[in-house]
Amino acid sequence: MRLVLPLVLLAAVGCAGCTARPAASGAPAGSSAQQRPAGTTTRVPVTTVAPRSPAQSGVTVVPPLSPATPPAPGDPAVFATAQAVGVEWLRQWCAVDWREPMNANLDRAARFQTAAAARADRRDGDDENTYRSAREQQLISACDRITATESPEAPHSAEVAYLIISARRVDSASGTAFEDRPVQSVRRVVRQPDGRWLVDEQVEAG
Known part of the structure; x- marks a missing residue:
């Protein structure tokens, strides 16, 4: 996914295809940006903050080698x-x-989304070029430490909530983790007529 840094409801703050972002020009020597596999991209409509390599963070994390398994169909929780x-x-x-x-x-x-949110995220998803790059470099990403908290700056009701959804994301290539970084998105979450909550589109300040 392409990485964008929207002004969301927090003033300071995909992939969708989720391949890792290329190093920015002028990155300082030894930064985690220079440790990323060459030619990789990130196509993500989620804010990322202060990328760090696992060595810099003092944490050793290996993402799972299998896709996340969704809850069983019909799981109401x-x-x-x-x-x-x-x-x-x-x-x-x-x-x-x-x-x-x-x-x-x-x-x-x-x-877990509204149809509108799923369409919006897919617009930022991988294309044939970024997907080919991910396969060539055997890229894997996964998140842990996931939290969802109500935004204190947004209105809430029995039918609509505004959540700051955050996690730590770890990227690896060919089985070796090369970066971990926080990711964050502010989302409207809407209660449906059948009582289910679904994640809606990303919210920006304005």
């Missing part, structure tokens, strides 16, 4: 609260494996 569905949406969105079909993570995440 996932859809019972805005926070629960927000966490599951980000977990599925984050889990990318080069052995899967293109944008398989978006297909899984769509189950």
Whole structure:
């Protein structure tokens, strides 16, 4: 996914295809940006903050080598609260494996979204070029430490919540982790007529 840095409801603050972002020009020597595999891209409508290599963070993490498994069909607990569905949406969105079909993570995440949100995320998904690059480099991404908290700056009701959904994302190539970084998105989450909560489109300040 392409990485964008929107002004969301927090003033300071995909992939969809989820291949890792290329190093920025002028990155300082020894930065994690220079440790990323060459030619990789990130196509993500989620804010990322202060990328760090696993060595810099002092944490050794190896992403799972299999895609995230969604809850069993009909599991009501996932859809019972805005926070629960927000966490599951980000977990599925984050889990990318080069052995899967293109944008398989978006297909899984769509189950926890409104149709409009799923369409919006797919616009930022992988294309044939970024997917080919991910397969060539055997890229895998996964998220842990996922949280969903209500934004204190947004209105909430019994039918609509505004959540700050955050996690730590770890990227690896050919089985070796090369970066971990926080990711964050502010999302509207909407209660459906049948009582289920679903993640809606990303919210920007304005």
